[in-house]
Amino acid sequence: MARKIKNQEKRWNSPHYFRSSRNGIDGDMMKISKTLYDQMINHGLQELPYEACGLLAGAEQGHIRSVWPLKNEWKSSTRFYVSKKVVEETLEQIGLKGQKVLAVYHSHPATAPYPSYTDLKNHTEYGVKMVIVSYKTSYPHTKCFSISEKSYDEHPFLIDFS
Numbered sequence: 001m002a003r004k005i006k007n008q009e010k011r012w013n014s015p016h017y018f019r020s021s022r023n024g025i026d027g028d029m030m031k032i033s034k035t036l037y038d039q040m041i042n043h044g045l046q047e048l049p050y051e052a053c054g055l056l057a058g059a060e061q062g063h064i065r066s067v068w069p070l071k072n073e074w075k076s077s078t079r080f081y082v083s084k085k086v087v088e089e090t091l092e093q094i095g096l097k098g099q100k101v102l103a104v105y106h107s108h109p110a111t112a113p114y115p116s117y118t119d120l121k122n123h124t125e126y127g128v129k130m131v132i133v134s135y136k137t138s139y140p141h142t143k144c145f146s147i148s149e150k151s152y153d154e155h156p157f158l159i160d161f162s
């Protein structure tokens, strides 16, 4: 046990580790206002026991400015589907606001907030992040990921209370 703690200290004190960690946080974090966050959380609640899905958009990378709830046309508790037509119409609306899609969000009604095999397979826009809200516990739990070639990296998802 003592050895384990010692190793961890070494890791944190290493200048290289600190630098790469800092770059990751500065470059890839996502920030959302409390109001928009609540909008996404409430959408997921309304759709229970089915999965909810939607888009998070903004004008600059990492700053979410709008939430676009979409209808899960499959009404499934483990998968979501939105027709191409609806997606295209929503993308047009987002474009009219001078924004672009920063992330696709969906809910996990009964499982932890980590991408499933199906999630990884279906997420092909690697420049767009994946946000998952889990309702497994009584308090919703949100995580944000970047996806590439069937693997994922977690990124900080900050809720701005100001």
Ligand SMILES: [Zn+2]
Pocket (backbone or CB within 6 Å): 106, 107, 108, 114, 115, 116, 119, 132
């Ligand atoms: Zn999922």
